[in-house]
Amino acid sequence: MNIQSDVYDITIVGSGPTGLYGAFYAGVRGMKTKILDALPELGGQLVTLYPEKWVFDVGGFPKILAKDLAKNLIAQAMTFAPTVCLDEKVLSVKTHSENGTKIFELVTDKGTAHLTKTIVLTAGIGAFKPKKLDKPGIEQFEGKGIHYFVNEKKVFKDKDVLIVGGGDSAVDWCLNLLDTAKKITLIHRSDQFRAHEESIRALMSSPIEIMTFHELRSVSGNERLEMAIVYDNRTIRETALRIDEIILNLGFHADLGPIKEWGLELDKVGIKVNYRMETSVEGIFAAGDVASHPGKLKLISTGFGEVVAAVNFAKNFIDPSAKVYPGHSTDLRNIPGAAKGN
């Protein structure tokens, strides 16, 4: 076991939008901060699931690409130079006492123990994996035409693209690739789309070929994917489609995995928190998609507000003389630029 000797004031588990903003805010509160993430890059769902999707509902940005929002959040998070540990999945937590102070020991899959006075869990939907389709050819053509994530739109430039699914991701990708792909076909197993009303309206008036009540039977090709057989699930009639790329948007298996075994109180939504964003264990806070409280909305902007509360109460937890409410950012002299009032 590699035990890190430095004890941090706060360790943020998960570097999605909530964790990144939390890292910035912990710096504002003068806390020695560490961020841990299982993924090899910062940004969480914004960079992993939908980097090139427009985001319209974050305050201050009438319209911003998810990857650009992540870039801004990363720049802001780095203001106070937190320690960043990537590609490191948190597995377990232990507590011990050092001179009367509670210290948490977070052990990761790299066999490293990170020591910290408080923890803020911003683990989102957990370490997520796309749901896969067990159909002939799918596994064989993964990375050769079968996609579960879209990292670069240019891969689909002038291609015949088949999108499978009826949720937000499928509909969003149809619309986002309209200016890139040669032709887009969408198949969905029913005629009910679970997407934003505005997006469904845009989809219906687009040139995308929509095949409702259709499912994927099999795919084939040589070096790369070339053909998809789809079928009408009412008549079982098959149609062969000449296809270059397929995006499977069938949802994700989201699993909090080892965090579920920590003994924190959970419900169907996630980890239960009180108004301080504190979990059932003192000193462990949660914010963003992973945190559950009555009326929870899983949105980027929700996570921002929640993590500010979590960090401020974490500050007060380790130093009861520190105010929970720090005042406005213009009153804080440690933010670069704030002292000059610019």
Ligand SMILES: Cc1cc2nc3c(=O)[nH]c(=O)nc-3n(C[C@H](O)[C@H](O)[C@H](O)COP(=O)(O)OP(=O)(O)OC[C@H]3O[C@@H](n4cnc5c(N)ncnc54)[C@H](O)[C@@H]3O)c2cc1C
């Ligand atoms: C297709 C799609 C479109 C969306 N569009 C919008 C939108 O337009 N507007 C909006 O407000 N919201 C949108 N959302 C929702 C939004 O993305 C989430 O609410 C937001 O990402 C939550 O942020 P988070 O930081 O809490 O979690 P996440 O972004 O999920 O980040 C969690 C991070 O924790 C890490 N992690 C998990 N477990 C561990 C572990 N054990 N150890 C270490 N690291 C771990 C993960 O690797 C990940 O990086 C969309 C979601 C999807 C799927």
